[in-house]
Amino acid sequence: MTIGKIESEGSAVTSTLPVVEIRSLVKSFSGRTVLDNVDFTVKPGNIVSIIGRSGGGKTTLMRCINLLEKPDSGFITLQGEPVFSGDKTVCKDLAKLRQRVGMVFQRFYLFPHLTAVENVMLAQMKGLKIPEKKALETALELLAEVGLTHRALAFPEQMSGGEQQRVAIARALALGPSLLLFDEPTSALDPESTRDVLAVMRRLARSGMTMVIVTHEVPFAREISDKIVFIDGGHIIEQGHPSEVIDNPREDRTKAFLRSYKTDG
Amino acid sequence: MNPAPGLFQVPWQDYLPALVDGLLKSLGYTAAGFVGAAAVGLAVALLRISSRRLLRIPAAIYTELFKNVPLLAIIFITYFGLASVGLRLDAFQAGTLSLVIFYGAYLSEIFRAALLGVHAGQQEAGQALGLGPVVTFTGIIFPQALRLALPGTGTMLVDLLKSTSLLVVISAAELMSQAQLIASETFRALEVYVVISAIYFVVCYPLSQLVLRLERRVQAGAPLSLRRYRRLAHARALLAAAETKPYSEVKP
Ligand SMILES: Nc1ncnc2c1ncn2[C@@H]1O[C@H](COP(=O)(O)OP(=O)(O)O)[C@@H](O)[C@H]1O
Ligand SMILES: [Mg+2]
Numbered sequence: 057m058t059i060g061k062i063e064s065e066g067s068a069v070t071s072t073l074p075v076v077e078i079r080s081l082v083k084s085f086s087g088r089t090v091l092d093n094v095d096f097t098v099k100p101g102n103i104v105s106i107i108g109r110s111g112g113g114k115t116t117l118m119r120c121i122n123l124l125e126k127p128d129s130g131f132i133t134l135q136g137e138p139v140f141s142g143d144k145t146v147c148k149d150l151a152k153l154r155q156r157v158g159m160v161f162q163r164f165y166l167f168p169h170l171t172a173v174e175n176v177m178l179a180q181m182k183g184l185k186i187p188e189k190k191a192l193e194t195a196l197e198l199l200a201e202v203g204l205t206h207r208a209l210a211f212p213e214q215m216s217g218g219e220q221q222r223v224a225i226a227r228a229l230a231l232g233p234s235l236l237l238f239d240e241p242t243s244a245l246d247p248e249s250t251r252d253v254l255a256v257m258r259r260l261a262r263s264g265m266t267m268v269i270v271t272h273e274v275p276f277a278r279e280i281s282d283k284i285v286f287i288d289g290g291h292i293i294e295q296g297h298p299s300e301v302i303d304n305p306r307e308d309r310t311k312a313f314l315r316s317y318k319t320d321g
Numbered sequence: 322m323n324p325a326p327g328l329f330q331v332p333w334q335d336y337l338p339a340l341v342d343g344l345l346k347s348l349g350y351t352a353a354g355f356v357g358a359a360a361v362g363l364a365v366a367l368l369r370i371s372s373r374r375l376l377r378i379p380a381a382i383y384t385e386l387f388k389n390v391p392l393l394a395i396i397f398i399t400y401f402g403l404a405s406v407g408l409r410l411d412a413f414q415a416g417t418l419s420l421v422i423f424y425g426a427y428l429s430e431i432f433r434a435a436l437l438g439v440h441a442g443q444q445e446a447g448q449a450l451g452l453g454p455v456v457t458f459t460g461i462i463f464p465q466a467l468r469l470a471l472p473g474t475g476t477m478l479v480d481l482l483k484s485t486s487l488l489v490v491i492s493a494a495e496l497m498s499q500a501q502l503i504a505s506e507t508f509r510a511l512e513v514y515v516v517i518s519a520i521y522f523v524v525c526y527p528l529s530q531l532v533l534r535l536e537r538r539v540q541a542g543a544p545l546s547l548r549r550y551r552r553l554a555h556a557r558a559l560l561a562a563a564e565t566k567p568y569s570e571v572k573p
Contacts, residue, residue, distance in 0.1 A: 165446035183450060192556055211542050
């Protein structure tokens with residue numbers, strides 16, 4: 057199995073419905089609004105990168121997509137299926153929904169008591185009830201895809217950050233998701249590991265996988281994204297093609313953010 | 322003065338059956354007490370990390386109460402105390418119950434700390450993979466908590482074994498009760514209790530070492546179940562086969 061094959065097995069590309077459609081999303085934590093009336097759409101096969109300074113609400117927006125975070129109000133539709141409407145979750149089966157939405161965390165969150173290959177097998181077996189033999193084969197194929205066959209039997213603590221993150225990507229891919237969410241996947245990594253992880257993400261993008269990426273790697277986002285979303289203070293300040301938002305930003309806050317980026321390094 | 326025969330004058334040969342019987346009873350109390358205490362400890366720990374106050378508070382009261390009362394008092398209450406209000410337990414029932422109640426309180430503390438020690442991101446990763454709360458607990462949280470709880474739990478197991486000696490006060494027929502009988506028959510308190518202490522040591526020390534070894538193995542990620550052992554063996558076999566493939570494909 058290849059990354060490309062996984063994607064074609066999913067339904068993302070064949071359908072023309074948006075993979076994610078969010079309207080009027082509001083989310084607050086103990087009275088403080090951190091997402092204020094946000095609209096956000098991801099089309100099939102698109103790569104959408106969310107950029108913005110820390111505390112802007114990027115992670116919260118992403119966690120609302122798979123309902124790890126329950127919004128206060130708004131509408132969330134995944135592949136045409138309403139999952140949140142008004143002020144309540146309307147998705148009957150949250151587990152099924154999350155199987156279709158893979159998530160990769162900044163700090164990997166691999167299961168430390170299991171080897172790499174078992175990490176990739178667990179949800180296949182316990183969630184999708186895939187027989188062990190098949191789950192193992194899929195896991196080994198995916199580890200090969202991310203270049204980690206030789207680490208299949210290693211435990212997370214024996215692996216570098218970059219290796220862990222690539223296992224985490226394989227783990228998310230194992231359920232054959234229609235959408236992958238990345239929350240600052242390289243922020244905890246050294247430059248070399250970052251390069252390896254970005255290479256895997258690049259290949260996923262080329263294979264047609266639909267992806268939402270929160271990242272501080274502006275050049276990378278510019279290179280692979282179909283759309284850039286700049287969030288600040290819980291608002292989407294500006295969104296559009298990288299050639300607009302990154303190369304020719306219209307809003308002052310976007311300009312300021314991108315400028316601070318360049319001076320940072 | 323003849324020091325050599327003076328050292329061991331108790332006819333240990335004659336008491337051997339009684340000692341073996343006593344030791345087996347001590348181990349029986351240990352096994353029953355530990356299994357019960359682990360079950361109670363886990364249940365109480367889960368209640369204590371619950372988000373509902375109604376569940377949390379009684380569990381906390383249980384832990385604090387029995388952690389701060391002597392085991393000996395609990396033994397007296399379950400054996401003599403309950404009997405006086407009509408609930409007559411035999412020595413084994415009262416002894417085991419006391420151990421379960423007392424060590425359940427301690428184990429609940431250890432298990433609670435272990436469950437809280439598992440990073441919140443683990444739960445999140447399970448959720449994000451579409452796993453339900455039960456699978457997330459049994460497949461992700463519990464195995465990690467077990468690793469964290471093992472050292473403290475092992476210490477408690479050995480401590481429990483030694484504490485079965487307190488059951489001498491209800492003549493539970495375990496090792497210390499046998500010792501008391503022998504001492505009263507032979508008037509050789511020093512010799513008897515030194516020998517009995519040696520027996521406790523000979524049992525407890527290897528047990529501690531065993532627990533320590535188990536701890537290291539689990540820490541190193543070794544499989545504890547046959548199913549996982551087979552799974553890893555299968556993975557290893559597939560990886561080895563993949564490695565040799567290019568050569569075998571060359572053959573006619
Ligand atoms: N679980 C939470 N409880 C309270 N406040 C939170 C929680 N998660 C995030 N926040 C707050 O919400 C705001 C947005 O956070 P986040 O979405 O993590 O921003 P970003 O990912 O852009 O850095 C921040 O001010 C943060 O402190
Ligand atoms: Mg964030």
